[in-house]
Amino acid sequence: MIEAKNVFLRYPDGTEALKNINLRISPGNILYITGASGSGKTSLLKLFMGIEAPTKGTLNILGESISQCSSKDIQKIRTMMGPIFQDFRLIKGRTALENVLMGMRFLRFSTRSMEEMAHDALARVGLNHKVNSMVENLSWGESQRVAIARAVVRKPSLILADEPTGNLDKENAVKMLELLSSFSSDETAIIITTHATHLIEDFLDCRHIVMEAGNLMEKGWVEGV
Numbered sequence: 001m002i003e004a005k006n007v008f009l010r011y012p013d014g015t016e017a018l019k020n021i022n023l024r025i026s027p028g029n030i031l032y033i034t035g036a037s038g039s040g041k042t043s044l045l046k047l048f049m050g051i052e053a054p055t056k057g058t059l060n061i062l063g064e065s066i067s068q069c070s071s072k073d074i075q076k077i078r079t080m081m082g083p084i085f086q087d088f089r090l091i092k093g094r095t096a097l098e099n100v101l102m103g104m105r106f107l108r109f110s111t112r113s114m115e116e117m118a119h120d121a122l123a124r125v126g127l128n129h130k131v132n133s134m135v136e137n138l139s140w141g142e143s144q145r146v147a148i149a150r151a152v153v154r155k156p157s158l159i160l161a162d163e164p165t166g167n168l169d170k171e172n173a174v175k176m177l178e179l180l181s182s183f184s185s186d187e188t189a190i191i192i193t194t195h196a197t198h199l200i201e202d203f204l205d206c207r208h209i210v211m212e213a214g215n216l217m218e219k220g221w222v223e224g225v
Ligand SMILES: Nc1ncnc2c1ncn2[C@@H]1O[C@H](COP(=O)(O)OP(=O)(O)OP(=O)(O)O)[C@@H](O)[C@H]1O
Pocket: 011, 012, 013, 015, 016, 017, 035, 036, 037, 038, 039, 040, 041, 042, 043, 044, 211
């Protein structure tokens, strides 16, 4: 699903954000990426989303080699991804339902099927009572859940969540990680960056990697019994 070999990312100003990254992510993996601020977590996600390309090394994502593929191929890969950004990127002046439908604009289903799928996704994140609310009237947590519904509605192969626990207290952070993990399947990998290292120790059957100054260290699996 994702294979990175000796990958480096250097930004135009010379910042070496990622150094010699080697990583393989398979379908079904739930991968937590932790690390201090500035250690390279978001940069790694940007590589996986095709927003940045490696300056050195090879990166294959969902069957495409990122350095060699065209912008059309990148678009195709993105249709198989469900990104959840730190700032949610919801469209103001639109309802929760309309925002979720925007996550499906590449799909070729009938309007009715897409509306049903969007309603299901909003129900799955506990927002069936807010379907027709304007997103600017939603709380921070509700907005986050709309962003999750928009990401998962098209059943992506890869779900990528950048700091979903950011503003949450411990109880709600755990609930958020449980909600995201609930979208795991044999065909779907989930990648989550978080500062909440102490919380993920309670999550079983997931992988944990730590970023440190652009270097990646695999901490291994937290396995269930
Ligand atoms: N567009 C950019 N241009 C130059 N440097 C950048 C750019 N984006 C990030 N950086 C730098 O790359 C390094 C890694 O940043 P990144 O955002 O990946 O860290 P992070 O671990 O996600 O941090 P945080 O937890 O604070 O979000 C930092 O030194 C950051 O300043």
